[in-house]
Amino acid sequence: MPASPQCLSGFVVGHAGLYQALAMFAVAYFIIGMTVLSVCAIATNGALDAGGAYYMISRALGPEFGGSIGIMFFLANVCGSALYVLGLVEAVVDSFGIPPGQKVGTGVHILPQSYWYELLYGTVLLALCLLVCLVGASIYAKATFLIFLIVVGVLGTILVSFFATRPLGVPIHLPYINGSETDNGSFTGFSLTTLRNNLGGGYGVDYTTGQMMSFSSVFAVMFNGCTGIMAGSNMSGDLKRPSYSIPRGTISAVLFTYLVYNLLAFLMCATCDRTLLQKDYGFLRDISIFPPLVTVGIYAATLSAAMSNLIGASRILYALARDDLFGRALALAKKTSASGNPVMAVILSWLVVQLVLFSGKLNTIAGVVTTFFLLVYATVNLACLALEWASAPNFRPTFRYFTWHTCLLGIAGCCVMMFLISPVSASASLGFLLILLLALHYLSPSSTWGYISQALIFHQVRKYLLMLDVRKDHVKFWRPQMLLMVQNPRGSSRLIDFVNDLKKSGLYVLGHVELQDLDTLPSDPLQPQQDSWLSLVDKLNVKAFVSLTLAPSVRHGVRQLLFTSGLGEWCLGWAR
Secondary structure, three states: OOOOHHHHHHHHHHHHHHHHHHHHHHHHHHHHHHHHHHHHHHHOOOOOOOOOHHHHHHHHHOHHHHHHHHHHHHHHHHHHHHHHHHHHHHHHHHHHEOOOOOOOOEOOEOEOOOHHHHHHHHHHHHHHHHHHHHHOHHHHHHHHHHHHHHHHHHHHHHHHHHHHOOOEEEEEEEEEOOEEEEEEEEEOOOOHHHHHHOOOOOOOEEOOOOEEOOHHHHHHHHHHOOOOOOOOHHHHHHOOOHHHHHHHHHHHHHHHHHHHHHHHHHHHHHHEOHHHHHHOOOOHHHHOOOHHHHHHHHHHHHHHHHHHHHHHHHHHHHHHHHOOOOHHHHHHHHOOOOOOOOHHHHHHHHHHHHHHHOOOOOHHHHHHHHHHHHHHHHHHHHHHHHHHHHOOOOOOOOOOOOOHHHHHHHHHHHHHHHHHHOHHHHHHHHHHHHHHHHHHHHHOOOOOOOOHHHHHHHHHHHHHHHHOOHHHOOHHHOOOEEEEEOOOHHHOHHHHHHHHHHHOOOEEEEEEEEEOOHHHOOOOOHHHHHHHHHHHHHHHOOOOEEEEEEEOOHHHHHHHHHHHHOOOEEEOOOOO
């Protein structure tokens, strides 16, 4: 697997060819684009607090979905940070490590190689990321901007190198378990013959893993390099104007990376033979007019990705802790510095990443990390779709370039991609999501965020009520409409059950008259009683509505209930 985004285009076109590579980029960015539209819509719909995608999902779909997706998104960012740190360690060791079989380094190859040494290198790099994140979002923004300038400079030199470098042969050393193999690749310069040879697919063995590549495996690796679209929204709590910054920043980043990937793919196919593309993912250093700058760019881009995942994980953890969905388990993550930086969440996230680094190799969970990200993206699309279908008055995003069709396409694309990348990982991720959903449903405290399901139900009920036409009523389809007057619910449970059996899928209303005068009361006494009556209906397991009224006499109260309940059967208890 290529260690950095700069190597990604060469890996893809080397195995898939130009035509299939362009198709892969188009499909991947189509899915990403649909998700970005949903993110922009939710981000521009009023205030957006800390937590990014977690905040969007939890406030739209409720605490169960929000909490479970939040945990999965946190784990995805943690493992993603560890993946990038280990990728950077591999790149550093590849450039400066002592070759296998030698005890003493020569030249720049001075770093010893072993599990513990590589763990030490990863710990040092992760500590650097921790230091930046502990200082705060401002220094993080400055660091990432500096890295962005470095990467842009590297891309500029790479583009110039394709035109300025003369044709040359590149010796390739392929490390394997039982020795090494040497081959030669060619940088031909712009050649129509080279371009024709690279148009079609030519899947071979990935020299870093020894596995045979296919369309799905190459596509999975390529898509894994495009899962950073939530980096900006994760910082929603630190942005001054998230509704302004998130749409513009995210869309600009997606368009920029899409154009760069396609441009690099074309230039590589027109100048490099298949051997060079397949067997040396770091060949850009060999053809660059200034090779050290390419190395610095690879290190900077990978370090930026690791830092972005670490600070994103800390913001998600802080938002989860502040919402108290997991009680005291995350209470420590609530603590912030004087400037508002969630330092304990950063330290806890760093600790989890450090624990993951002990595994050394994360190829076994790379598929799970990608499916976690895709599951989060699918749920963001689902949240936007639910808000759009519910037609809630409070959903009025200023970003209007989305419809429910784009949300559906985003959901379908993410789900298909999950199972295309790894059916086992996708099934395991869905099972883990289901377990978290059930745990939060039964164990977490009730929230006051509101449930989108109620808005959807109201929208559908209103639509079907408007479709009812009294002029089309017929005696064949008559249904009873029962109004049962209940004075004391404790002694009327049998009567309530009896009338419930009589109604036979008709309308059933429990009526109660409270004998008081509203003019003499400080507040309406019926509102607190409403919840108690609804709890009674749930406990008795009857399908009934509750109608309460306030009147000076029973006669006036019954008359009001008859008027509000409509024409039907009126039931009274038999006095003993």
